[in-house]
Amino acid sequence: MAAARTPWWAWVWPLLAWVILIATFFAGASRIVAAAEGVVLIATVYAAVYHAEVVAHRTGEPFGTLVLAVAVTIIEVALIVSVMISAPAEKAGLARDTVFAAVMIVCNGIVGACLLVGGVRHGEQGFQVHGASAALAVLAALTILTLILPNATSAPGPVFSKSQLVFAGIVSLVLYVSFVFVQTVRHRDHFLPVQRDDEEAHAPPPSNRTASISLVLLLVALVAIVGLAKALTPAVEFGIALAGVPKAVVGIIIAALVLLPEGLAAVRAGRADRLQTSLNLALGSALASIGLTIPAVAAVSIALDTPLELGLGQKDQILLALTLFVGVITLGTGRTTVLQGIVHLIIFAVFLFFAVSP
Numbered sequence: 216m217a218a219a220r221t222p223w224w225a226w227v228w229p230l231l232a233w234v235i236l237i238a239t240f241f242a243g244a245s246r247i248v249a250a251a252e253g254v255v256l257i258a259t260v261y262a263a264v265y266h267a268e269v270v271a272h273r274t275g276e277p278f279g280t281l282v283l284a285v286a287v288t289i290i291e292v293a294l295i296v297s298v299m300i301s302a303p304a305e306k307a308g309l310a311r312d313t314v315f316a317a318v319m320i321v322c323n324g325i326v327g328a329c330l331l332v333g334g335v336r337h338g339e340q341g342f343q344v345h346g347a348s349a350a351l352a353v354l355a356a357l358t359i360l361t362l363i364l365p366n367a368t369s370a371p372g373p374v375f376s377k378s379q380l381v382f383a384g385i386v387s388l389v390l391y392v393s394f395v396f397v398q399t400v401r402h403r404d405h406f407l408p409v410q411r412d413d414e415e416a417h418a419p420p421p422s423n424r425t426a427s428i429s430l431v432l433l434l435v436a437l438v439a440i441v442g443l444a445k446a447l448t449p450a451v452e453f454g455i456a457l458a459g460v461p462k463a464v465v466g467i468i469i470a471a472l473v474l475l476p477e478g479l480a481a482v483r484a485g486r487a488d489r490l491q492t493s494l495n496l497a498l499g500s501a502l503a504s505i506g507l508t509i510p511a512v513a514a515v516s517i518a519l520d521t522p523l524e525l526g527l528g529q530k531d532q533i534l535l536a537l538t539l540f541v542g543v544i545t546l547g548t549g550r551t552t553v554l555q556g557i558v559h560l561i562i563f564a565v566f567l568f569f570a571v572s573p
Contacts, residue, residue: 220423225265226432228258232439233424234522241448249450256443259436262451264483271492273521278502281399281499282430286437286479288503291317291414291473294441300519307522310512311373312466314505315362315531319355319566320470321501327477327559329485329493330545334553340490346398347546350498353394355503357387362535365526373526377517380468383525398499408491411475411555437476444472460571467570474500490551495570530573534566 232255239248270282295310333340361383370376375383398406421429451468477500482493509525516523527535540561545555 221269222265224258225262225429228262229432229436229439231255232436232443236439236442246295252443252447253506256440256447257475258444260479262415262470262477263433263436263440264480265333266429266436267476267480269421269429269529270433273420273423278573280397281333281363281495282433284496284499284503284505285372285541286434286502287473287477288507291441291470291504292508292536294445294469294473296511296515297481299444301520308463308524309466309469310523311362311525311527312463315535316467316472316509317526318358318501318528318565319502319534320467320474320478321497321504321565322354322542323499323563324560325555326494326545327482328478328479328482328564329497330551331488331553331556331560332482333485333488333490333493334556336486337488339550340485340488341550342491342494342546343405343407344547344549345402346491347494347498348392349397349405350400350494350502351542351546352541354498354502354505357390357502357509358535358539360507361387361525362419362527365524366532373411373524373528374522379464380513380517380523384510387506388422389507391502392476394502394506404478406491406495408489440476441466441473444469447472452543458484461573464570467567470504494546502565530569531549532560534569538562 231419235248235251235255236372239252267282274282274504295313304460330340364383365373365375365379368375368379370379420426421435448465448469452462453469455462455464477496481493481496484490512523515521545551
């Protein structure tokens with residue numbers, strides 16, 4: 216796949232997504248435009264996954280998965296910040312809701328789907344325990360320090376004071392940069408896939424020109440995906456208000472739309488018996504979502520003096536603790552089956568149910 220010429224749909228859909236965005240800007244919102252945005256959004260996700268796999272095959276693990284995780288998260292941060300600036304008082308908890316939703320989607324939804332699909336097709340699957348343990352350790356520290364600790368500070372409400380917010384942003388960034396250094400330099404072997412003797416493992420990598428074109432088209436596709444997601448946000452908010460469900464569901468939908476490329480790529484890798492690649496994508500995106508989002512929204516909150524709520528409610532704290540606890544057990548042996556996948560998907564279903572019906 217990677218060595219072949221770029222298929223027509225891999226560049227047509229991202230370009231069409233930009234055409235739809237420009238048309239939306241001039242023509243305004245309507246039901247027809249919203250339907251077109253939804254269709255093109257899904258198609259562009261498939262194009263982004265294709266280009267991500269080309270780049271990953273050229274750069275090798277774990278750099279390939281890191282490119283997709285960081286690119287998606289940077290654009291996700293831009294989306295959150297733009298919404299925060301447009302309505303600072305109403306969106307004070309958007310960053311918290313989106314980050315928490317991203318963690319639950321990744322650690323339960325995506326990981327569960329990868330384990331289930333891979334387990335059904337291949338029975339047991341193996342991965343590097345040291346890499347998974349390192350990612351979970353950093354993830355536990357990031358989530359507890361940024362999403363639970365604000366509830367225990369002296370500041371009124373689930374918020375940090377300015378000095379605490381600055382410190383939390385610095386700590387988050389240091390933890391994430393340290394993880395990336397370990398993943399790509401110091402202990403890169405802990406994140407490499409288990410060697411397999413098959414045709415795909417020995418497929419020739421694409422040329423530098425092909426990889427460069429895919430990298431550019433990947434960024435074009437990802438920006439278009441987030442642009443379409445933002446364009447669809449008013450329709451989503453209207454639908455949520457009409458259905459009478461909590462506003463926190465908006466954060467879940469934003470996180471789900473932005474994580475579509477990574478989720479699809481991770482599930483495809485799990486189905487192909489490349490569980491290490493799936494975990495690199497999933498856990499890496501969860502870490503990037505917190506490690507890059509919290510410093511960015513903290514800086515915006517301080518610079519513009521806008522409110523920022525980070526502390527989770529009691530229900531969400533329990534779900535987060537359960538996710539981390541089960542994650543440690545699931546990824547603690549180096550082997551997984553369909554059972555672990557089912558457990559994670561059940562937790563994800565519980566998260567979605569109580570988000571809609573708290």
